[in-house]
Amino acid sequence: MLLLAACGGGQQTRTETQASLPEAHIDPATAGTITGKVLFKGEAPAMPVIDMSSNPQCERQHHTPQKAEVVVVNGNGTLKNVFVWIKAGLAPARWAPPAEAARLDQNGCVYQPHVLGIMKGQQLEILNGDPVNHNVHAESTVNAAWNESQPPRAEHKFKQFSSEEVLFPVTCSVHPWMRSYIGVSPHPFFAVTGDDGTFSLKGVPPGTYTVEAVHEKYGRKEGKLTLAPGGSAVLEFTYGS
Amino acid sequence: MAAKDVVGYRAGLHRWSILLAFCTLLLVVAGGMVTSRDAGLSVPDWPLSYGQLMPPMEGGILYEHGHRMIATTVGMLTIISMIWLLKAEKRRWLRILGVVALVAVIVQGVLGGLTVIYLLPWWISSAHASMAQLFFSTTVAMAIFTSDWWLLGPQIIEENQKYRIRALSLAAPICVLGQLFLGAAARHKAIGSIYHICGSPIVTGVVLWVALRILLHYANNRELRTASVVLTCITFCQVFLGIAAYMTRIAYADAVQPMPLMVTFTVLHVAVGALTLAASVTLAILVRRNVTAAPLEFREAGRVAVV
Ligand SMILES: [Cu+2]
Numbered sequence: 096m097l098l099l100a101a102c103g104g105g106q107q108t109r110t111e112t113q114a115s116l117p118e119a120h121i122d123p124a125t126a127g128t129i130t131g132k133v134l135f136k137g138e139a140p141a142m143p144v145i146d147m148s149s150n151p152q153c154e155r156q157h158h159t160p161q162k163a164e165v166v167v168v169n170g171n172g173t174l175k176n177v178f179v180w181i182k183a184g185l186a187p188a189r190w191a192p193p194a195e196a197a198r199l200d201q202n203g204c205v206y207q208p209h210v211l212g213i214m215k216g217q218q219l220e221i222l223n224g225d226p227v228n229h230n231v232h233a234e235s236t237v238n239a240a241w242n243e244s245q246p247p248r249a250e251h252k253f254k255q256f257s258s259e260e261v262l263f264p265v266t267c268s269v270h271p272w273m274r275s276y277i278g279v280s281p282h283p284f285f286a287v288t289g290d291d292g293t294f295s296l297k298g299v300p301p302g303t304y305t306v307e308a309v310h311e312k313y314g315r316k317e318g319k320l321t322l323a324p325g326g327s328a329v330l331e332f333t334y335g336s
Numbered sequence: 337m338a339a340k341d342v343v344g345y346r347a348g349l350h351r352w353s354i355l356l357a358f359c360t361l362l363l364v365v366a367g368g369m370v371t372s373r374d375a376g377l378s379v380p381d382w383p384l385s386y387g388q389l390m391p392p393m394e395g396g397i398l399y400e401h402g403h404r405m406i407a408t409t410v411g412m413l414t415i416i417s418m419i420w421l422l423k424a425e426k427r428r429w430l431r432i433l434g435v436v437a438l439v440a441v442i443v444q445g446v447l448g449g450l451t452v453i454y455l456l457p458w459w460i461s462s463a464h465a466s467m468a469q470l471f472f473s474t475t476v477a478m479a480i481f482t483s484d485w486w487l488l489g490p491q492i493i494e495e496n497q498k499y500r501i502r503a504l505s506l507a508a509p510i511c512v513l514g515q516l517f518l519g520a521a522a523r524h525k526a527i528g529s530i531y532h533i534c535g536s537p538i539v540t541g542v543v544l545w546v547a548l549r550i551l552l553h554y555a556n557n558r559e560l561r562t563a564s565v566v567l568t569c570i571t572f573c574q575v576f577l578g579i580a581a582y583m584t585r586i587a588y589a590d591a592v593q594p595m596p597l598m599v600t601f602t603v604l605h606v607a608v609g610a611l612t613l614a615a616s617v618t619l620a621i622l623v624r625r626n627v628t629a630a631p632l633e634f635r636e637a638g639r640v641a642v643v
Contacts (some may be wrong), residue, residue, distance in 0.1 A: 140590075143590075143591065143592060145592060145593065146593065149394075149395055149398075150394055150395045152394070153395075163592040165590075165592060227392075227394055227395070228386060228391065228392060228394065228397065230377055230378055230379070230380050232377050232380075232455070240455055241455075242377045242380045242455055243380050244379070244380045244381065244386050246386060267378075268374055268375050268376060268377040268378035268396045268400075269375075269378040269394065269395040269396040269397055270395050270396070271373065271374040271375070271395075271396060271593045271594055272592050272593040274592070
């Protein structure tokens with residue numbers, strides 16, 4: 096296990112013309128898997144309960160008080176909502192985005208999911224399941240930022256991001272507690288840790304990679320690994336308060 | 337002499353000017369709420385709100401659209417002020433000030449719209465915040481210029497050649513405006529709040545320097561005496577509010593939404609900032625009107641009094 100603290104701003108604009116790159120393809124015979132988990136050491140910070148009293152229509156949709164999701168430590172001592180991706184090591188190639196859209200839902204004035212991974216060029220479908228107005232503000236800096244309203248029962252919004260950008264906030268100013276994050280990856284090898292704190296990147300070509308974990312509060316960490324043909328590699332990241 | 341007998345005094349116009357200044361202060365408070373409540377982008381479109389004149393006033397929309405509604409009202413009041421001045425006011429420079437005020441309020445509205453459309457770039461937001469403070473001072477000056485006591489003329493005193501005040505009095509509003517800009521820039525995340533914090537003892541010092549010099553050497557003039565005391569009191573309030581705003585901000589650094597106590601102190605700090613600038617502008621105006629640079633015998637009292 097090799098853990099390196101990232102030294103600042105790993106975001107860069109990929110300006111090379113995509114058309115000139117060869118189309119990526121995975122050879123199932125040699126592709127391998129990177130798995131692992133994101134551990135959290137120390138005492139988990141207590142998350143405040145969100146005060147939705149300024150919007151009774153938001154409040155009414157929850158039977159239990161909603162806690163902020165800035166730091167969610169799972170029961171097994173792992174950290175939820177960490178974006179994990181291959182940051183470097185893949186041969187330059189053009190990866191086709193999946194046909195199905197990634198979904199960002201607004202439900203009870205909370206974003207679902209809290210952290211979303213999406214591929215460059217993939218459709219992002221934004222839904223408003225609430226009886227209230229939201230504004231959706233993509234606070235991206237590499238991709239052009241935008242801010243649009245989404246009234247209740249409005250049509251779903253479809254958006255795309257054309258550049259790699261890990262990780263930027265999506266916020267709503269009608270409900271200032273609403274905050275989610277999007278990571279735009281140029282390839283399909285990314286994951287977001289869930290309730291068990293694990294991640295799994297499948298169908299990865301053999302090679303030596305830098306894998307990065309990004310958390311909204313605790314920042315970036317890197318790990319390096321070599322994946323043998325058809326092999327599997329395990330990586331652990333450890334955050335702490 | 338009763339107020340109605342003062343030549344050129346129009347009670348209605350004066351009261352209207354006071355109303356405009358008061359509504360402008362409310363507008364500054366409403367604008368401060370928008371920023372402190374993080375509501376600036378809750379209404380993405382401008383000049384309409386969610387494509388309507390009246391969107392549902394929920395959450396951040398209440399603050400952002402409420403601010404737009406109060407701003408529209410102040411714009412209307414300013415238009416009427418200008419028309420009133422153009423029709424009834426004899427002093428040409430005051431008629432011009434009425435036009436300047438309307439131009440300022442229009443520019444200010446456009447700045448507010450642009451900052452929403454361009455997603456709150458710090459320099460448009462800070463210009464909008466600073467312009468708001470300047471506009472409030474303009475409305476206060478208009479209320480003063482239309483008052484009966486202003487029209488009664490100054491109580492001319494000679495500048496003390498050892499403790500000059502005419503030039504120095506300008507330093508206070510300039511420093512306060514600079515400090516307000518630093519505060520706005522910090523609020524809109526262009527710079528750290530350290531610059532605004534470091535600016536505060538300097539500005540407070542300059543204000544005290546001006547006020548004390550007046551109280552020590554020009555205290556026989558009632559206008560100057562009163563204005564100095566008022567400016568000093570407002571400045572002290574402002575320093576305490578600044579400390580409170582900073583402390584609540586630190587205390588709630590990890591909050592996931594704007595906390596009411598932080599919002600309250602910050603918005604009060606913005607509003608009293610507007611009052612500080614207005615008080616320092618007023619003091620400078622009164623110094624320039626009451627204190628003559630040249631020895632008295634060379635000036636005709638009448639010429640000075642008409643202004
Ligand atoms: Cu919302």
